[in-house]
Amino acid sequence: MLNQVITVLSFSDDVNLMEVDNILTNKDGNFRLQDHLPAPHETGDSSAEANWRLKNWGCQFDVEPRDAYFIPGGLLVFCTKASHPRAALVQISNRFPDSIITVQYASDLLGADQGDYELKNGMVMNSMDLGDGLDFAEFLWSEYGGD
Numbered sequence: 450m451l452n453q454v455i456t457v458l459s460f461s462d463d464v465n466l467m468e469v470d471n472i473l474t475n476k477d478g479n480f481r482l483q484d485h486l487p488a489p490h491e492t493g494d495s496s497a498e499a500n501w502r503l504k505n506w507g508c509q510f511d512v513e514p515r516d517a518y519f520i521p522g523g524l525l526v527f528c529t530k531a532s533h534p535r536a537a538l539v540q541i542s543n544r545f546p547d548s549i550i551t552v553q554y555a556s557d558l559l560g561a562d563q564g565d566y567e568l569k570n571g572m573v574m575n576s577m578d579l580g581d582g583l584d585f586a587e588f589l590w591s592e593y594g595g596d
Contacts (some may be wrong), residue, residue, distance in 0.1 A: 451530040453516075453557045454508070455594050458525040458538070461549040466523045472544055473525060479514040480527055482506050482537045485534035485544075507536035526593045533562060535573075542568035549574075557594070 460469055475484045488502055498511040510530040517527035533554045537577070542550050555563035563586050565577040 451510075452561070453528045453530060454533045454554055454562055455526065455528050455557070456533060456538075456552065457589060457593055459551045460523045460545065460576040464523075464548040465547055469523065469525075470519060470559070473541070475503050477514070480512055480517040481514070481523060482508075482529075482534055484510050485541050486537050503532075505536060507534040507538075508532040520593075530596075533564070539568060539571055539573060543571045546570040553585075553589060555589040557590060559583050559586040559590075563589075 460466070473480050473485075475481060486505055488498060498570070502511075503509050508529045508531060510548075512527045512529055512534075516529075517525070524582055533556075535552075537554055538550070546569075550568040551565075552568060553565045560583050565585070566577075567574045
């Protein structure tokens, strides 16, 4: 079974949170990477499709609707399998050119894949070195990871 990576996005105060919700969610109210950076149509070559998603999203699998939710106050929390979708989030940040998006993420393999950085208009800013980050990863999973 693949590990899960939890990601928490928060938006600067100057952004309208209803606008964030409207921009980030599809007509069903779900957040999916496919809705923002559509993968090419399925070709039958699962390896090529997974490689495209890894290159363009930063992860091989999309967010499952059950693994994403908004928290009042402007947080979007979601999980992806195996890796963090940094490349997709950099692209999505272009849709909020004047806002700073704070991104925190951690693998359920505590200490393996985690980070804290800010995005503004497609640029990564203020990336934090977390060291082994066990406390950080445990916090994210206990605060936002559900069961």
